[in-house]
Structure formats: structure tokens, C-alpha cells
Amino acid sequence: LSVPPEIPKEDGRPKWDNKFQYILSCIGFAVGLGNVWRFPYLCQIHGGGAFLIPYFIALLFEGIPLLHLELALGQCLRKGSIGAWNTISPYLGGVGIGSWMVSVLVSLYYNTVLTWVMWYFTNSFQEPLPWSVCPLNENRTGLNKECYESTAVNYFWYRKTLNITPDVTETGTLQWWLILCLATCWAIVYLCTIRGIETTGKAIYVTAIFPYLVLTIFLIHGLTLPGATDGLVYLFTPNLNTLKNPRVWLDAATQIFFSLSLAFGGLIAFSSYNPPKNDCEKDAVTVAIVNSVTSLYASIPVFSVLGFKATTGYWDCLDRNIINVINEFDLPEESIVRQNYTAWISYLNSSHPEKIAGLKLKSCDLQEFLDQSVSGTGLAFIIFTQAIILMPGSQAWAILFFVMLFSLGLSSMFGNIEGVFTPLLELRIISKSIPKELLSGIICLISFLITLCFTLGSGSYWIDIFDSYAGSVPLLVIAFFEVIGVAYVYKMKRFSKDVKWMTGRKPNLYWQITWRFISPLLLLIVFVAFVTLQIQKPASYAAWNPKYEGFPMKEEKVYPPWVLAICVLLAVLPCVFVPLVALFHLIKRMCRNKEPSFVAPEVFSCQGSNS
Amino acid sequence: MCFINLISLRNSSSFQQNAQNAFKVRLSIKTALGDNAYAWDANEEYLFKAMVAFAMRRYSSKSTTQISDVLLCNVTDRVSFWFVVTDSSQNMTAVPGSVVEAAIRMNRNRINSAFLLSDKTLQFLKITSTLSPPVEPSTPVWLIVFGVVLCLIVAGIVFLVVAGIQQRKKKNKESTERENLEEKGEVTVTVENGIPCEALDLKAGHINGVFAADDERFTSL
Numbered sequence: 001l002s003v004p005p006e007i008p009k010e011d012g013r014p015k016w017d018n019k020f021q022y023i024l025s026c027i028g029f030a031v032g033l034g035n036v037w038r039f040p041y042l043c044q045i046h047g048g049g050a051f052l053i054p055y056f057i058a059l060l061f062e063g064i065p066l067l068h069l070e071l072a073l074g075q076c077l078r079k080g081s082i083g084a085w086n087t088i089s090p091y092l093g094g095v096g097i098g099s100w101m102v103s104v105l106v107s108l109y110y111n112t113v114l115t116w117v118m119w120y121f122t123n124s125f126q127e128p129l130p131w132s133v134c135p136l137n138e139n140r141t142g143l144n145k146e147c148y149e150s151t152a153v154n155y156f157w158y159r160k161t162l163n164i165t166p167d168v169t170e171t172g173t174l175q176w177w178l179i180l181c182l183a184t185c186w187a188i189v190y191l192c193t194i195r196g197i198e199t200t201g202k203a204i205y206v207t208a209i210f211p212y213l214v215l216t217i218f219l220i221h222g223l224t225l226p227g228a229t230d231g232l233v234y235l236f237t238p239n240l241n242t243l244k245n246p247r248v249w250l251d252a253a254t255q256i257f258f259s260l261s262l263a264f265g266g267l268i269a270f271s272s273y274n275p276p277k278n279d280c281e282k283d284a285v286t287v288a289i290v291n292s293v294t295s296l297y298a299s300i301p302v303f304s305v306l307g308f309k310a311t312t313g314y315w316d317c318l319d320r321n322i323i324n325v326i327n328e329f330d331l332p333e334e335s336i337v338r339q340n341y342t343a344w345i346s347y348l349n350s351s352h353p354e355k356i357a358g359l360k361l362k363s364c365d366l367q368e369f370l371d372q373s374v375s376g377t378g379l380a381f382i383i384f385t386q387a388i389i390l391m392p393g394s395q396a397w398a399i400l401f402f403v404m405l406f407s408l409g410l411s412s413m414f415g416n417i418e419g420v421f422t423p424l425l426e427l428r429i430i431s432k433s434i435p436k437e438l439l440s441g442i443i444c445l446i447s448f449l450i451t452l453c454f455t456l457g458s459g460s461y462w463i464d465i466f467d468s469y470a471g472s473v474p475l476l477v478i479a480f481f482e483v484i485g486v487a488y489v490y491k492m493k494r495f496s497k498d499v500k501w502m503t504g505r506k507p508n509l510y511w512q513i514t515w516r517f518i519s520p521l522l523l524l525i526v527f528v529a530f531v532t533l534q535i536q537k538p539a540s541y542a543a544w545n546p547k548y549e550g551f552p553m554k555e556e557k558v559y560p561p562w563v564l565a566i567c568v569l570l571a572v573l574p575c576v577f578v579p580l581v582a583l584f585h586l587i588k589r590m591c592r593n594k595e596p597s598f599v600a601p602e603v604f605s606c607q608g609s610n611s
Numbered sequence: 612m613c614f615i616n617l618i619s620l621r622n623s624s625s626f627q628q629n630a631q632n633a634f635k636v637r638l639s640i641k642t643a644l645g646d647n648a649y650a651w652d653a654n655e656e657y658l659f660k661a662m663v664a665f666a667m668r669r670y671s672s673k674s675t676t677q678i679s680d681v682l683l684c685n686v687t688d689r690v691s692f693w694f695v696v697t698d699s700s701q702n703m704t705a706v707p708g709s710v711v712e713a714a715i716r717m718n719r720n721r722i723n724s725a726f727l728l729s730d731k732t733l734q735f736l737k738i739t740s741t742l743s744p745p746v747e748p749s750t751p752v753w754l755i756v757f758g759v760v761l762c763l764i765v766a767g768i769v770f771l772v773v774a775g776i777q778q779r780k781k782k783n784k785e786s787t788e789r790e791n792l793e794e795k796g797e798v799t800v801t802v803e804n805g806i807p808c809e810a811l812d813l814k815a816g817h818i819n820g821v822f823a824a825d826d827e828r829f830t831s832l
Contacts, residue, residue: 118760119753121756122753122754122756122757122760123752123753125752125753125755125756126752126753177753180757181757183761184757184760184761184764187761187764187765187768188764190768191764191767191768191771194768194771194772194775195771195775199771326689327637327689327691330687330688330689330691331688331689332688332689332690333639333640333641333642333689333690334641435775435779437771437772437775
């Protein structure tokens with residue numbers, strides 16, 4: 001009898017070291033860059049505090065049920081997304097493949113965003129910060145023209161970082177500095193995911209907890225900045241009228257959905273490494289609530305800093321006007337200050353209106369500065385960097401900020417990579433003798449080579465395309481089929497029994513109703529509304545073109561047909577696997593039915609696989 | 612312009628010429644020095660005239676500009692004024708503006724430091740200052756940081772890969788050693804029913820999983 005020298009794991013599957021690691025990984029996956037740069041923006045444009053109402057309704061009826069579904073599925077079936085859906089029903093295998101495909105596409109472009117963060121991080125060690133000053137032009141007579149017409153921060157982002165081309169069709173050249181940073185980022189991802197959850201489980205302690213520390217530091221510092229209260233009041237003042245606009249509800253539903261990183265397959269992969277008897281219901285509620293609370297918590301320092309920036313901009317505007325007036329009328333210095341500015345202007349306007357008109361003073365309005373709302377990369381790399389220059393000790397704040405962004409993105413990358421890695425390990429294509437280190441190395445190397453195209457001059461336009469098309473519609477479709485698949489193909493009764501076996505109590509009425517009716521309906525409505533809105537306006541993008549008349553405003557351009565074809569391909573490719581695989585199995589069954597030796601496949605049960 | 616009164620008394624230079632040769636100066640003392648700001652009075656004006664004369668002399672060794680050759684005019688509360696440099700040897704005509712501009716440009720630093728001001732707070736309105744280029748270190752700083760980060764990561768990867776290979780070698784060696792020992796019959800592992808005790812979960816021997824798992828099959832009392 002050959003004897004294994006050590007106690008084998010129950011089914012040879014790696015395990016989490018402890019429950020905390022698992023919860024932290026799920027939270028790290030869910031909490032990402034979107035919590036910092038998308039949620040505060042949505043809060044601001046959709047009526048401040050009033051946005052929380054549709055947000056929490058969406059959380060209750062869409063976010064938590066779907067999250068619980070995915071965690072329970074992974075824990076019960078103990079396989080990655082492809083294997084799990086194949087087990088539930090071969091006809092639903094396409095859902096798993098679609099998830100896997102989306103994880104691949106998102107991993108590719110997400111790491112490029114981290115590349116930009118790393119570039120800014122390495123540039124934060126200089127004095128003065130490189131995005132605070134404009135470089136001189138060739139003959140040293142003045143500032144660089146492009147920089148002078150826009151701002152130093154814009155110039156550093158669009159020229160020094162992206163070296164952006166004026167059009168998506170102009171590919172430009174590869175930017176060597178971005179290639180270096182990209183290689184580093186993929187090396188970091190490789191280092192952390194080299195042995196799957198054995199290594200990510202250790203790395204997650206740092207990458208998931210560090211952002212909270214930095215957010216707290218920024219919160220404390222942000223609240224001490226002048227103008228912070230203006231920003232916060234502006235953010236949270238509820239305007240209930242906005243709730244009448246259906247766009248607000250759609251944004252709330254999509255934000256919850258994308259924020260929780262559902263339908264990527266990463267959550268299924270994470271929970272598949274759990275012991276089968278684990279309370280996934282509590283886990284799901286915990287992760288969802290922590291994610292939403294983090295969004296709220298992050299919006300406070302973000303808006304304090306934005307309020308500070310708006311106030312500083314407003315003061316600068318006033319000061320410029322004051323200097324112009326003082327110089328024009330040769331008044332003594334400090335005779336006009338911000339407080340008596342309006343009084344002086346009205347006095348001078350009445351006595352010398354032509355001179356005042358000749359000065360062409362800009363009207364300074366604090367509200368206008370606060371209204372300049374930006375989300376996404378613009379918030380982090382343009383607005384926030386500008387605000388950081390104004391703080392004393394800007395290097396330290398810049399370093400902290402970019403390390404925080406990097407950790408947030410990296411912990412989300414772990415989930416994406418697990419969603420790619422775990423199903424590959426289970427597919428019988430890969431032989432068991434290949435060590436995990438080699439497989440993850442190959443995946444990272446191939447991904448690095450593919451993402452080199454995002455370091456071209458037009459790279460950031462392509463990332464926007466991937467973000468809008470690959471990372472949105474397919475997820476909604478896959479999630480819809482997930483809920484329908486579990487509720488009606490696997491049958492809710494069986495699933496409830498499985499969940500009861502795992503958690504020890506039957507899922508109550510809330511879960512039954514949301515899984516069976518509310519969540520699929522909600523997903524369908526969101527999907528239809530989302531697609532309708534996308535189709536209505538022609539797909540356009542904003543290009544940075546220094547030769548444009550309205551520069552520094554961005555030029556609105558329309559995508560050429562071949563780019564549109566790629567957009568549609570990105571959106572459709574993951575979804576198309578769902579019907580394709582179902583069709584394939586249907587044809588296979590019809591062929592097999594004609595053979596007399598047809599044996600019906602076993603009915604799968606969660607408990608059966610583990611006893 | 613008050614210059615016309617001063618100069619036209621001595622010769623009949625045209626107004627246009629004078630306008631070209633006169634420069635407006637603007638000082639922002641309070642902005643530069645805050646609480647340590649000094650008041651602009653006749654002594655400061657004297658110093659200014661002296662600095663301009665010094666600049667003219669330093670620029671051209673032939674120049675014999677005296678302090679009295681520099682004329683100040685229209686001093687406001689701002690503090691701003693006009694000045695012009697005259698040439699006493701040539702019947703009090705104004706020195707051409709280009710010469711004055713070149714002289715001031717050459718000695719801008721000295722003039723600034725005499726008043727504890729800078730290019731921005733002591734403005735000669737027609738004279739643009741040459742901008743100093745930003746300090747560029749020989750190796751870009753970001754490359755250094757990047758190099759450090761990359762070295763750390765590569766070290767980490769190499770460490771993990773080597774540790775993984777060593778672990779695998781140890782596992783293989785142990786399993787072959789175990790097999791060798793068994794063949795020699797020297798293994799002292801207690802065996803029960805052909806299965807070593809360590810591999811058995813001893814609890815499983817006491818609780819029979821088949822009967823205890825499914826509570827539902829027992830009818831409730």
C-alpha cells in the first residue's frame with residue numbers, strides 16, 4: 001500500500017489561512033478605484049445626500065442578493081467560474097466563459113491605470129513637483145505654449161505622462177517610461193499572485209488595510225484645510241428634486257453593481273477556497289456594507305480637498321482681479337482685500353467705468369469653482385494633484401495618495417487575476433505537472449505584451465473604450481443569467497437546501513423574493529435602460545488637441561466606424577458565449593439522444609460533493 | 612508727463628522719443644516683505660537713482676552717468692513711478708531706451724538685492740526678465756525611485772520562485788526516502804488496518820459520519 005507521507009487536504013484544493021484573509025480579499029476586490037473617484041462624483045451631480053436613497057435601495061435589492069448568490073455558489077461548488085457553471089448545467093457553461101473573458105479584458109486595462117499611478121508615484125519624490133511648474137520653451141523666452149495655455153497639471157498628464165495624440169486613430173509611438181512602469185506593475189502583480197491565494201492572502205493584509213489608513217490621514221488633514229466645509233456642504237446638501245430623474249436611479253444601480261465587482265468570477269473563485277460549512281450569508285452582508293461605507297468614508301476627504309481647491313481657485317481669481325485694479329489705479333498695496341473687493345469695485349465702477357471695463361475682470365464665483373466636477377482619472381491625476389501642490393509638504397501627500405491608489409487598484413487586480421487563474425487551473429487543458437509559478441508567470445508575461453498597446457499615444461482613448469464597453473454591458477448580461485440560472489435552472493429549492501447545509505439556516509423570505517423576482521427584474525430594467533441610453537447618443541470621445549481653436553477645452557470627436565466595430569465586439573464577445581455554449585450542448589444532446597447508450601448526467605448536489 | 616517740463620527746458624526732444632526712453636517701475640514691497648516692509652521715501656528714491664547710475668556705468672565703461680542724471684517722476688502710492696536717464700555730456704538728451712534696458716538687464720540681480728526684492732516684486736514694465744531654467748538633476752529622480760522599486764520586486768520574485776523549487780525538491784526527496792524506508796521494513800509507523808495512525812483522523816473513528824450527518828431522516832419525537 002503506497003502511503004502519502006502527509007495528511008492530504010480534503011480535495012487537494014488550496015485554502016485560506018483564516019477567515020479574515022478571505023473577507024479581506026473580498027473587501028479588497030470590491031473596494032477599488034471607483035469608490036474613490038466615481039462615487040463622490042455621482043453623489044455630487046445627483047443631488048448630494050439625496051443620492052444615498054437610490055443607492056441604498058439598489059444595494060438592498062440588487063447588490064446584496066447578487067453578492068450572496070455568488071459567494072454561496074463558489075463555496076458550494078468549490079470551483080472557479082467556468083467549472084462552477086458547467087457543474088450547475090452544461091447549458092449555462094457560457095456564463096462561466098463570459099465571466100472569464102470579462103476578467104481577462106478588465107485585468108488588461110486595469111493594470112494600465114495602475115501604471116499611471118506608479119508613474120506619478122515615482123515622480124512624487126522631486127522638489128518641486130514636476131506637475132507644478134511649466135517647462136520653458138525651446139528658446140527659453142517663455143513657458144511652453146501648450147502648458148501655458150492649459151495648466152501645468154494638465155500638461156504633465158496629457159503630454160509628459162500619456163503623450164496623447166489628438167485622435168484615436170493616430171496611434172503615436174510607444175512611450176518608454178510607461179513601458180517601464182507597466183513592466184513593474186505586472187512584476188508586482190506576478191509577485192503577489194505567484195502561488196495563487198497563498199501569496200495574495202499575505203499581500204492582501206497590506207493592500208486592503210493601507211488605503212483605510214491613508215483615507216483617515218487625508219480625512220483629518222482635509223478637514224483642517226480652508227474651504228473644506230464648503231466642499232462638504234456642497235456634496236451632502238440633499239436636493240430631493242433630482243430623484244425624479246430616472247438617470248439618477250440608473251446611475252445608482254450601475255454604481256452598486258460595478259462597485260461590488262459582481263459577475264467577474266473573482267468572488268466565485270475566492271469563496272471556492274473556503275471550507276464548505278461557512279456562513280456565506282453573513283459574509284455577503286458584511287462585504288457589501290463595508291464597500292458602501294468605504295465609498296461614503298472616501299467621499300469626505302475627497303470633497304474636503306475639492307472644496308479647498310475651489311476656495312483656493314476662487315481666492316486666486318479674486319487676487320488676480322485685485323492686483324489688476326491696484327496696478328491700473330496705482331492704489332497702495334493691500335488697500336483692496338478680498339473682503340472689501342466688491343465694495344471697491346462698485347465704487348470704482350461708478351467713478352471710472354471705462355477703466356474698469358477696459359481691465360476685463362473675470363467674474364469670480366465660488367459656486368462655479370465648486371461645480372467643476374470630474375470623475376475618473378481626471379479627478380486623481382488633474383484635480384487632486386493640483387490640490388496637493390497647494391498643501392504644505394506636497395511631496396509627502398502626493399506619495400501617500402498615490403500609494404493608496406495603487407493599493408486600492410492592486411487588491412482589485414488580485415480578484416481579477418484569480419478570476420482568470422482559478423478556472424484555468426481547473427480546466428483539463430493545463431497539465432497538472434506545470435507548477436503554479438510558471439502558469440502565473442506565463443499569464444502575466446502574455447498580459448504584459450498585450451497591454452503594451454495601451455502605452456501608445458492613443459492608449460488612454462482605448463482604455464476609455466475598454467472601460468465603457470467591456471466593463472459594463474457584459475457584466476449586466478452575465479449577472480442576469482447568473483440569477484436566472486440559479487433561480488430557475490438549478491432551482492431555488494435545491495439552492496436553498498444547499499445554503500442551509502452551508503450556513504445552518506434556510507434563506508429567509510428576503511432572499512427568496514430578491515433572488516427569484518426582484519433582482520432579475522431590476523437587472524433587466526437596468527440593462528435595457530443602459531443600452532438605450534448608450535445607443536441614443538452617437539459614441540463620441542473628448543480628444544486633447546493643442547491645435548483645436550477652443551483649446552484648452554477638449555475637442556468632441558466621433559469614433560470612426562472601425563473603432564465602433566471594436567467597441568461592439570468588446571461588449572458582445574463575452575455575452576455571445578452564453579447562447580453559443582447552450583446551443584452547442586443542445587446539438588450535442590440531440591446527437592446523443594439518437595444513440596441507445598445515452599445515460600442521463602447525475603444530478604449535482606452541494607452536499608453530495610463533500611461527504 | 613512731468614519729463615516734458617524737465618527736459619524740454621534743456622532741449623527740444625519730441626514727446627515720442629521721451630516716451631520710448633522712459634520706463635515705468637512698479638514695486639510691491641508689502642507683498643515681498645510683509646511685516647518687514649520699509650516705507651518708500653526720498654532716501655529710497657535716492658538709492659534707486661544710484662542703482663540705475665551704477666548699472667549704466669557697469670554696462671558701459673565709457674559711461675559717466677551721475678545720480679542727478681536719473682530723473683524720477685510721478686511717484687504714486689502703489690509704489691510706481693517713471694524714470695529716464697539723461698546724458699549730461701550731450702545737453703541733457705535722454706539716453707536711448709535700448710541702452711538703459713540692456714544695462715538694467717545685466718545688473719538686475721544687484722538692483723533687486725539692493726531693495727530686498729525679486730523680479731516679480733520690482734517690475735520694470737517694459738523689460739522682461741530672462742527666465743531661469745528649472746533645476747534639472749543629472750539623472751531624473753524618478754528613474755532612481757523606479758530602480759529601487761524594481762530591484763525589490765525582482766528580489767521578491769526570485770526568492771519566492773527559489774523557495775518554491777526547494778520546497779518541491781524536499782517533498783520529492785521525502786517521498787522517495789519514505790518509499791525506501793518502507794521497502795527496507797524499517798518504518799516504525801504504527802499501522803491499523805493498513806492505514807498509518809497519523810493519516811487517520813482519530814475522531815472519525817468515534818463518530819460515524821454516515822449516520823450523524825443527515826438529521827432530517829430521523830423523525831422528530
